[in-house]
Amino acid sequence: MYTITNLEIVQHGHVVVPSFDLTVNEGDFAIIHCSAKQGNVLLHYLHTQRQNKDHITFSQQKQIGYFTLEDTLYERLSVFDNLAFFHNLYNSKTDLNEILSTWGLTSFQSMRYLDLDDSIKRRVLIARAIVHEPSIVILENPYIGVDHETKQLISNNLILYSNRAKAVLLTLSDYDVEPFSLGRQYKMTNTTLVELSNEEALPTPFKKIAAKQAEKTLLFNPEEIDYIEAIDGECLLYVNEQSYVSPFTLQALEQQLVPFGFFRTHRSYLVNLQRVREVMQWTRNSYTVVIAKYPDGVPLAKSKLPLLYETLGIAL
Template structure:
């Protein structure tokens, strides 16, 4: 199925670039804000399943299945459906007494029964235990075999890789098709994972709160008086990691140590500014007038990395 996305801007900043792509079981790896914008845009053409969909708390699991199956004229037997969702042993339990994992698995009943050509799912594996996760993977594969198109929206790259390697990442200018080595399709242990999927979050602090960022969200990182700050959308968040540690962890995401006190996300570099013969800066495609210094000795290497002369 071919999907055409329209550009979405906020204060002259592109949040969703215009893009056309084919969907089978396809993932988009992005942040929460863009996920909400994508769901709103796609709502007219598909069934949108949001994370933490509500439940009829006082119904039993069996009553919930009967209600939605009758509503959708489901041809599958109740016993087979309970088995399919791995909830046959909880059929007499009230929904309100289920674990969070079982509730989230149960909430997938509606999109399984009612979605037709396109299903859009927000955070498909949110708070699922291993057994429930495998159940959802099997359900998604069954739906794909029935020629239903599935678009998964998540801020967790590793979770998207449970079901597909057809994954796009969004930045301020375009969608990027992510490329994975062949060995990532079969992962039997943490030790076998490649660094690109091992790093999921960069932990920071702000106003006594712990905030986790996905690497693509980060604009640049700086060290000021011995404290490291991760800069996202115009705000600096303190980080306990050193620049050396962050440089190593973020290299696979296109980050570059452009100055002894700065690491920059190369995907967000818009302009190289020459001040004097030996003085340079990088202007970023983020907040207005966001500029970071570029060491003279780093200029040639950086140009080679991003493929310019």
């Protein structure tokens, strides 16, 4: 049994995570619907303050697996070598080849972690979190920024994991995921955590972003879009280093995509934060956000920097 008691997290004088109690038992699948920042701050606390017995009670601290969106692995090691390292570190008795197969990684096992796309990296990171068969696995927003196949794989494997008398606790702020019909679901507001009944379970909004290419209308999932640029009266969607013209204004796209983790870095740019790799300062008043596959980056207005860091849960 994993118990959180009277936990409240305050940053810079503001309550980020309101005071709440939660108990997760063996076989439970618990989902906390919350903002991306709340999920990030909560997971960071649960990971770094796991010995804090005033708020967290769990008899087997070594039997907790964690995944956060900030996690990474040894970039120049292969998938197999990375997982083997943690497998040996924990003296795990699990079959490593079975883990690779379960997470759809067999065909990628000889590739360097550096060379994987974001969806395959996510599979490796979650496999690493449970390679030692922890009694509970705690995950931050595991579905955001990955392809449909990986989302389905995560769902199926976590369900199977909980069915083996293991506990699963995850935060969820990505709306473009498969709906859940099982487990206990909670909604975290600015003031409290409430359990949702089956009738109140949050629906999964359907969202596609349209773009034009010749005579065709293309439809993109929000997580496929790397960033958006407004230029010469048009909005260009950048997807896998290709650009597509959108019929919407940047303001309209911002309203649609903020719930999916997009951020207005500049009057002319809207960025998918899951693609951001670095924030660079060029001059005293000039900043750039570096995005995966786009080493030149996009502008970041100095006035936007504090809000960006607050959104990412990073202290200035």
